[in-house]
Structure formats: structure tokens, C-alpha cells
Amino acid sequence: MRIFDPHIHMTSRTTDDYQRMADAGVRAVVEPAFWLGQPRTNPGSFTDYFDSIIGWEPFRASQFGIRHHATIALNPKEANDPRCRPVLDLLPRYLAKDGVVAVGEIGYDSMTPAEDEVFAAQLALALDHDLPAMVHTPHRDKARGTQRSLDVIKESGIAPERVVLDHLNEVTVAAAREAGVWTGFSIYPDTKMSPERMVAILREFGPERVLVNSAADWGKSDPLLTLHTGEALLKAGFDEDFVDRVLWRNPVEFYGQSGRLDLSDVADAGPTFAGNSILRGGS
Amino acid sequence: MTTLDELRKELAGNDRLTEDLRRVAEKPDTVGGLFPAAGRRYGREPLLDGWTTDEAARALLLAASPVEQVLAVYRYGDTAEKLAVLKALPLLPIGDSAVPLLEDALRTNDTRLVAAALGPAADRLDQEAWRQAVLKCVFMGVPLSGVHRLAERADGPLGAMLGAFAQERQAAGRDMPPDALALLDQLKEA
Numbered sequence: 001m002r003i004f005d006p007h008i009h010m011t012s013r014t015t016d017d018y019q020r021m022a023d024a025g026v027r028a029v030v031e032p033a034f035w036l037g038q039p040r041t042n043p044g045s046f047t048d049y050f051d052s053i054i055g056w057e058p059f060r061a062s063q064f065g066i067r068h069h070a071t072i073a074l075n076p077k078e079a080n081d082p083r084c085r086p087v088l089d090l091l092p093r094y095l096a097k098d099g100v101v102a103v104g105e106i107g108y109d110s111m112t113p114a115e116d117e118v119f120a121a122q123l124a125l126a127l128d129h130d131l132p133a134m135v136h137t138p139h140r141d142k143a144r145g146t147q148r149s150l151d152v153i154k155e156s157g158i159a160p161e162r163v164v165l166d167h168l169n170e171v172t173v174a175a176a177r178e179a180g181v182w183t184g185f186s187i188y189p190d191t192k193m194s195p196e197r198m199v200a201i202l203r204e205f206g207p208e209r210v211l212v213n214s215a216a217d218w219g220k221s222d223p224l225l226t227l228h229t230g231e232a233l234l235k236a237g238f239d240e241d242f243v244d245r246v247l248w249r250n251p252v253e254f255y256g257q258s259g260r261l262d263l264s265d266v267a268d269a270g271p272t273f274a275g276n277s278i279l280r281g282g283s
Numbered sequence: 284m285t286t287l288d289e290l291r292k293e294l295a296g297n298d299r300l301t302e303d304l305r306r307v308a309e310k311p312d313t314v315g316g317l318f319p320a321a322g323r324r325y326g327r328e329p330l331l332d333g334w335t336t337d338e339a340a341r342a343l344l345l346a347a348s349p350v351e352q353v354l355a356v357y358r359y360g361d362t363a364e365k366l367a368v369l370k371a372l373p374l375l376p377i378g379d380s381a382v383p384l385l386e387d388a389l390r391t392n393d394t395r396l397v398a399a400a401l402g403p404a405a406d407r408l409d410q411e412a413w414r415q416a417v418l419k420c421v422f423m424g425v426p427l428s429g430v431h432r433l434a435e436r437a438d439g440p441l442g443a444m445l446g447a448f449a450q451e452r453q454a455a456g457r458d459m460p461p462d463a464l465a466l467l468d469q470l471k472e473a
Contacts, residue, residue, distance in 0.1 A: 047359070054361045059393050093359045096319035260323070 001243060003226050004028040006251040007134070007166060007184065007213035010057050010068065011049075012036075017216075017223050018064040024227040027266045030255060031057060032071040032105045032134055035078055037218050046074070046087045054099050067266045069255065071104035071134050072097075079118035080110070088121060095129040101258040102126070104134025105166070108145045111138065116152070123156035132162040132257050134184075137172060146172040150179045162257055164211055169193055173201060177209070182254050186215035187225035195225065195232040202233065207245050211254060284403065285332045287346050287374050290339040293330045300325045300340050307347045314348050318356045319364055334370075342371035350377045357384050365396060372404035382407050389416050394425050401430045414441045421448060421463040428462065434469075442470030 003026045010018070010031050021029075031053050033046075040046060053070040061068035072094040074087045094100060103126040108115050126133040135153065138145035146165065153163050165176045166184030169192070176183045185201065186192045193201075198212060216223040230243045255261045294300055303324070307314045317324065321344070322337040329335050334342075345353050345368065353375065357368045369388060372381045385408055388400035400408075401416055408416065413436060420427060427433055445467045449459050459467075 051359075051361075055365075056391075056393065059362065059395075090359075093315050093319070096316045097361050098319070098322055098363065099361055 001025045001227065001230050001240075001247065002027055003230065003247045004030075004251040005213055005216075005223070005226050006030050006164075006211045006255065007032055007186065007215050008223060009034060009215070009217035010061065011052060012218035013216060013223060015060070015064075018061065018066060021223050022064040022066055024224050026066060026223070026226070028067040028069075028251070028263060029061065030069050030071060030101060030251070032102075033073050033075065034105050034136075034217070035075045039081065040078060041081065041083050043084065043086045043090060046084065047090060050094050054094070054097055058099060062265075065266075067263055069099050069101045069261065070097075071102040072100050073104050073106045073122050073134075074118055075105055076107055076109040076115045076119065076136070076138075080112055080114045085118075088118065091122070091125055092129070095125060095131060098260055098262070100131070101255040101260050102132040102134045102164075103129070105136040106133060107136040107149050108138045111141065111145060111148060119149075119152055120156060123153065123158055126162075127156070127158055130259070132164070132254065133158060135163060135165050135181075137165060137167045139167070142167075142169070143171055146175055150175060150181070153181065154179070161209070164254060166211075166213070167192060167215070170197065170201065173205065177205060182209045182211055184211040184213060186213050187229050188215070189220055189222050189225070195229040198229050199232050199236045199238075202238070202246065203236070207242060207250065209250075210246055211251055212246055284373065285334060287342065289331070290334065290342055293334075294325070294336070294339055294343065297325055297336070297340070300343065304343060304347050307344055311349055311352050314344055314352050314356060315359070318344055319361070321367075322363075338367050338370055341367040342374055345371050345375055350380050353377060354380065354384070357387070362393060362395060366399050369396070369399040369402065369404055373402075373406070379407060386412070389419065392423075394423050397423060398425045398429050401425075403431045405431050410436070410438070414438075414444060417441060418444050418448060421445065421460060424460060426462060427460075427466060433466070437466060437470055439470065442467060445470070 005026055008029050008031060010029060033050060033053060050072055058068040078084045103122050106119050106122045123133055135149055137149060160180035164182035164184045167186050168176055168183050173183055185198055187195055187198055212226060212229050214223045214225045226247060230247050233243050303317050318341060321340045325340040326336040330339050357365055360368060381404060385400045385404060388396040397419060405413060417430060445463060449467060452459050
């Protein structure tokens with residue numbers, strides 16, 4: 001089984017995790033910029049963090065044969081702190097990087113006016129830089145947050161197929177599918193989704209525009225839940241091609257839209273997708 | 284060593300780059316968006332003497348930029364960008380402004396950056412910093428073949444540092460890299 005985890009915060013994980021992931025078949029990851037346990041209070045903290053997820057972390061991943069890309073953004077929670085807002089002006093430098101395959105994680109935390117403004121501004125940056133967008137749905141008040149996110153996405157003018165709405169579940173999946181965006185599901189040990197619930201969703205809706213991730217971070221999470229979802233799918237009678245589509249070809253298709261996804265060093269990366277080169281410089 | 288003029292000649296037909304160099308000359312801060320995108324904008328094909336198109340284009344963008352932009356490009360660079368800045372440094376008339384960049388690269392744990400800081404640009408490092416950098420290469424397993432003017436600059440104090448390191452490795456039952464042992468022998472003979 002080859003696995004592309006389209007959402008995982010490797011900064012918070014150990015080298016043991018990298019080894020276990022490599023052993024489990026994880027060959028590529030995308031690390032979205034997000035908040036840390038401790039809120040930041042100045043733009044310099046962000047740039048050092050961005051440098052880490054486009055510099056040190058890809059180097060660390062490469063030592064385990066794992067290809068690492070990043071998404072860059074000011075996350076919604078910290079968008080509410082005026083001390084962090086100047087980060088917005090620094091984003092264009094980072095959105096020009098080869099290893100940056102989307103603007104994200106953007107979206108809502110508490111649905112404040114500041115979050116509205118920063119969400120819309122960053123969707124505009126995605127359009128400016130010809131990048132897809134990765135949108136996080138809030139942990140609280142999720143159904144309303146999902147609908148409001150879809151409204152803002154629609155208003156921005158970005159093509160829905162260039163957006164993934166993440167952390168969806170049984171309650172929020174239908175609205176996202178109807179809007180034409182990609183649907184992301186985070187498989188967690190206790191919260192968010194479980195492998196078994198994911199199997200049920202895939203049975204109902206099929207594999208189209210579905211991304212399955214571990215969203216593993218500094219909280220209680222598990223970077224191998226992508227593998228366990230693949231195993232649960234096989235056990236439920238889905239074939240290997242179906243699992244490969246969900247866990248590999250779909251994330252390649254979604255992030256390949258950036259024209260910057262570089263899987264040229266990854267063993268068994270497979271052919272380019274629909275003429276959209278997944279090789280370096282394919283834009 | 285390859286010169287800026289040679290790189291200019293190689294890339295003279297790259298219209299997009301010619302246009303971008305004009306933009307940078309007019310408005311220096313545009314380099315911040317163009318430099319990271321060099322591979323996608325100008326190509327990545329090999330050119331001459333170990334230079335690729337993106338590296339050469341990056342060197343020309345830096346040569347067209349004031350020193351504060353060169354420093355900012357390095358500050359916000361990803362690894363490939365930082366490597367391109369380090370490679371271009373000996374060609375840029377920025378004098379000792381280059382030293383903090385070399386020191387930054389040597390502070391990292393990325394073997395590619397450490398190795399690049401010991402290329403021709405390392406001529407600007409003082410001897411003490413240079414010795415520590417060479418020892419760090421041995422420690423990290425970076426081949427010493429890439430160290431610029433190694434035979435010329437290696438001295439007694441470096442030999443003493445390598446000797447002490449060899450003792451530690453021996454105590455731990457670990458091998459010294461063969462290139463480091465060869466250098467140690469050479470310094471003992473001198």
C-alpha cells in the first residue's frame with residue numbers, strides 16, 4: 001500500500017514516527033501551517049515556523065525516504081491576534097516557493113469578523129499565486145462553520161475543485177460535496193473520524209474528491225491511521241485499486257493542481273496524472 | 284571559476300529572465316517573489332561547469348539586487364534558494380556582508396547547507412570559524428572533497444581538533460571517515 005498523507009503536522013512528531021510511517025508505506029506528506037499548542041505573539045515566530053516546514057522538516061523527512069511539501073497561511077485562531085496580522089504581508093514570499101503546494105490552513109475557528117477578513121484575503125492570495133486552498137472547518141459549531149466557509153469560498157471566485165474542505169464528518173459531508181469542493185477527512189483515535197466511519201462514508205459517496213488524512217499533530221493523534229483506514233477498506237471488501245486511489249492518487253490529483261508537486265524521487269510514484277505533471281517544474 | 288559574464292551569456296536567450304532582470308533593476312523588492320520561482324520561471328536544465336539554469340538565473344538576479352535584498356532573499360529562502368545564494372556569493376561584490384550568511388548556514392543541521400558554506404565563499408570565514416566548520420563536516424559525515432582550499436588552509440590546530448575527535452570515536456568504537464583520517468595523517472606529517 002502506498003500512502004500520501006495530505007495533512008499531517010510533522011513538526012510535532014518524532015523520528016520514530018517517520019520510521020513507522022515509512023515502514024507502513026507513507027511516501028509523501030503535506031504539512032499545512034497551523035497553530036501550535038502555545039499561541040504565537042509576533043510575525044517572527046511565524047516566519048521561523050514557515051522556514052522550518054519548508055526547510056528543516058523536508059530534510060528530516062527525506063532521511064526516511066518520505067517526500068514533504070507544505071501549505072502556508074495565517075491560521076484562523078491566530079488571525080484574531082492583531083500582533084500576528086502582519087504575517088499576511090510576508091505570505092507572498094512563502095507562497096512563491098517550489099515546495100508550497102497550497103494556501104492553508106485557512107478558514108474559521110470562532111467565526112469572528114477578523115477571521116472573515118483574513119479568510120477572504122488568503123483566498124485572494126491563492127488566486128494570485130495560482131495555488132489550491134486548504135480550508136479547515138471549525139471544531140465547534142461545525143455545521144454552521146462549514147456552510148459559512150462554503151459561502152466565502154463561492155464568493156471568492158476560486159474554482160471549487162481547487163479547494164479542499166477538511167475535518168468533515170457525516171454531518172458536514174453532503175454540503176461540501178454539493179458545493180463541488182474536495183472533501184477531507186481526518187482520522188483520529190477518539191475524536192473527528194474513525195477508520196470504520198470513513199469506510200461507511202466512502203461506501204455511501206464513493207472515492208471521488210475524497211482525501212483521507214491523519215492530521216497528526218501535538219494532540220492525541222496517530223500518523224498510522226491512514227494505513228489503518230486502508231486496511232479497514234480492504235477488510236470491508238474494497239479492492240486495492242480503490243484504496244490506492246483514495247490514499248495516493250487523490251492527494252496527487254488535488255495537490256498536483258499547484259503544478260509544484262514533486263514526486264520525482266519517490267519510489268513507485270507512478271505516472272503523471274491526466275497530463276498534469278507531478279514532476280518538478282511541471283506548471 | 285565561472286564568472287557572471289559567462290552566466291549572462293549562457294542565459295542571454297532566456298527572454299523571461301531578461302525581462303525579470305529589468306524589473307528587478309527598476310523595482311528591487313520584486314526579487315522577493317521572482318527568486319523563489321526561478322526553477323518554474325526559467326527552467327532547471329544543466330548549463331555549464333556544474334551550474335543549472337535556475338542557479339545561474341538566481342545568481343544574475345542577486346547580481347542585479349542591492350545587498351539588503353540579497354540578505355533578505357537568503358533570510359526567507361528555502362534550502363534550494365539558500366544553496367543558490369551561497370553558490371553565488373563569491374561572484375557578488377558584497378564583501379563581508381556575506382559572512383553572517385555563511386555563519387547561518389553553518390549553524391544548521393542540514394548537511395547540504397553546511398557543505399555549501401565551505402565552498403569558495405568560505406574564503407571570507409576567519410580561520411577559527413573555518414576549522415570548526417571542517418570539524419562539523421567530519422562529525423556530520425559531509426565529504427571533505429567539497430571543502431574549498433582544504434589542503435592549503437588545514438593547519439596544526441585543526442589537526443589537534445581532528446586528533447581529539449578521532450580519540451572520542453575510538454572510545455565509542457566508531458570509525459572516523461577515511462577522508463578525515465587521511466587529512467589527520469597529512470597534518471601529522473607536516
